[in-house]
Amino acid sequence: MTALDHRYRGEHPVRTLAYLFREDRRGIAVAVGAFMVKHSPTWTLPLITANVIDVLVARKPVAELWINTAVLLLLLMLNYPGHLLYVRNMHGAIRRMGTRVRSALCRRMQDLSIGYHSRVSAGVLQTKVIRDVEGVEQMAQQASDGGLSALAMLIGGLGVIAVKVPLALPVFLLVVPAASFLVMRMRDRMRSDNESFRQEVERLSSRVSEMTTLIPITRAHGLEQDALHRVDHTLSKVLRSGLRLDLVNGRFGSLAWIILNMLGVGFLAGSALVAYYGVLPITAGDVVMLSTFFATLTASVTTLMSLTPVIGKGLEAVRSIGEVLQAPDLEQNAGKDEVAAVTGRFEFRDVTYEYEPGRRAVDGLDLTVTPGETLALVGASGAGKSTVLNLVIGFLRPTSGTILLDGRDMETLDLRTYRRFVSVVPQESILFEGSIKENVTYGMRDVPDETVRQALRDANAMEFIDRLPAGLDTVVGERGARLSGGQKQRLAIARALIRDPRVLILDEATSALDSRSEALVQEALGRLVAGRTVFVVAHRLSTIRGADRIVVMADGRIAEIGSHDQLVRSGGLYSGLQAAQTG
Known part of the structure; x- marks a missing residue:
């Protein structure tokens, strides 16, 4: 110390x-x-x-x-x-x-x-x-x-x-x-x-x-x-x-x-x-x-x-x-139970989160996510989607209510050990000034080049890396300045793939991409989500059509829940959002 x-x-x-x-x-x-x-x-x-x-x-x-x-x-x-x-x-x-x-x-x-x-x-x-x-x-x-x-x-x-x-x-x-x-x-x-x-x-x-x-x-x-x-x-x-x-x-x-x-x-x-x-x-x-x-x-x-x-x-x-x-706003993990394995079952029991008293970002959320399920969260800005993702990652703790991970209250767990089984692909990929390999294997040691290449192939990234003079050793620049948005996102997907996570968080992962880059990233995401519990936030409803269930949120509450086809047929809030984007 x-x-x-x-x-x-x-x-x-x-x-x-x-x-x-x-x-x-x-x-x-x-x-x-x-x-x-x-x-x-x-x-x-x-x-x-x-x-x-x-x-x-x-x-x-x-x-x-x-x-x-x-x-x-x-x-x-x-x-x-x-x-x-x-x-x-x-x-x-x-x-x-x-x-x-x-x-x-x-x-x-x-x-x-x-x-x-x-x-x-x-x-x-x-x-x-x-x-x-x-x-x-x-x-x-x-x-x-x-x-x-x-x-x-x-x-x-x-x-x-x-x-x-x-x-x-x-x-x-x-x-x-x-x-x-x-x-x-x-x-x-x-x-x-x-x-x-x-x-x-x-x-x-x-x-x-x-x-x-x-x-x-x-x-x-x-x-x-x-x-x-x-x-x-x-x-x-x-x-x-x-x-x-x-x-x-x-x-x-x-x-x-x-x-x-x-x-x-x-x-x-x-x-x-x-x-x-x-x-x-x-x-x-x-x-x-x-x-x-x-x-x-x-x-x-x-x-x-x-x-x-x-x-x-x-x-x-x-x-x-x-x-x-002396800042008191610490994430307290000392002395809590370590997480040795994750199957990916989440239960939200009457979960509420307030950023400040009287302003509820999530209000009385009751939801169960089964292992291997892909759950999409949609809704207007401020509906509470990102707050739910932060609760899943453990960045935020519920103001009231309980979140269970594989039947265990997350308040009792050392979240640092839990996050070893979590990968996040954000809207804007965060890279540091180093080589492509260093960025993909960040935090991992002695990873063979072939393992890195396979992750990059699965992420549809090798098609541009092979054209770079230094290949895997190409320096990406500060915050990935030498790469396009689509290229950075594919590196973020490779970074997630190589860790083989049990829980995957996709936060607007394709919203800032052009149509060609989005197609490549969507194809890579299809490989990434297989067999994992996935939480997806997306504004483009076309990107979540294949989700097992879609949760439509409004003012921190669940307004609707179901598959894409079910929600379209119901003629509710999701149907209106779908019509607005396709019409």
Whole structure:
């Protein structure tokens, strides 16, 4: 199980980050130790500089000068191996964390219901997997590089001051509450603006994804300017939100710089006056050391404060990732009975499904489908046909009522194991950018070429594949762009055939084809349906004449049921649809 997989519960993002890095905590401890060693010259330099000045002013033995120089050179030489050790452990931990989170997100997306994916744009989910995880990685890298540098300087510097000039320590500690006050005042505003900016970027991602998908339609209807206007409108919102966030970060950074440097000027003058009037026993070297330390410690606090916007943005990315990881709309399969075999008998007992309260897509469905039967579903748009198919596949669960598969309540079954016996041929075949063989055998291993060829022959696809230069190894392009609609559908049928399913779902499988392609696909479908339980949705009634039974649906209910000839003779709703299509 990967980090955060099924674990995120809306906890504070800092706790989530601690959990993410749990597997690499030893390496991170080594990295922190290496960083402190490699960074030690930054806080030892003011001390060594003070020692050198005191050697010169007090005319101490010159050997002390060489000892201080040798110590500094040794620490400088340790920087190289220390830095490599730090990068290998810290940056390696950050990269592995990013990989684990992306894996957890992808796993979660596979477990989320189809209803969730219909509500949330694919572009938004892509943004979370790519941009938000990258934001967390960048936050971790910048916080570790800049934050550890500042903390090393603070801890080392305050330690030296506590030993050399302990009476000056309280003055240095004034910087911390001053910085904390600024952070507390700006924190809520920065979080709000980070969240607003992140949401606008997600909307932009969704809009761009939509635009690229619709380019053929946009170009065909001359709507390029309309599409650009929609994107430009979203870009304007991203611009305004981004500028608002930049102004908040800018005000924060400027106020922090002014306040901390004013404290530095005051401390420089104060330490000089203390030494001048002999109020405290401090040397000229101590004055130089204290003023240098105050400048560097102030810079360190400024660095830590400048990380606040970066950390705020990164924590907002963690919250964004959490929106997916804690989404409750899961398909629950864990612990349920596995399906080892399917004969294909379905019983719908008073099944109702509501997409939202009061809007019933399927209303009181009572229906029994026997093994090997071909059942066609017809009716007007919105009649409930596709909802019934989604209930059969298990994408949707009944709001009320029961669906039995071979006598077993589907609510008690692990639907992932059931779907191994199901194949779907949709209206638009979904292909990925790979070879014909890879698309047909998707999810299957070590399938012989001859088995693939037989499936393609049965799907009437070899007649065009034989004409392709690379044959089965021909790359189909993104979403099958190099193939026609009929060719893609025949590959989808071959993909179904090679799996030898017990349950077959045909969702408008020929509605978008020309007459020649439809004839070839219909012939292939005739081979595919043999001996299987088949659910068919079709608008063209001519394609379902051979179905064992036809269910005519209206407003989520069964209006009529029977064979083609029976329904035509009855003179009911189906007869009217038939007359409209043939007349």
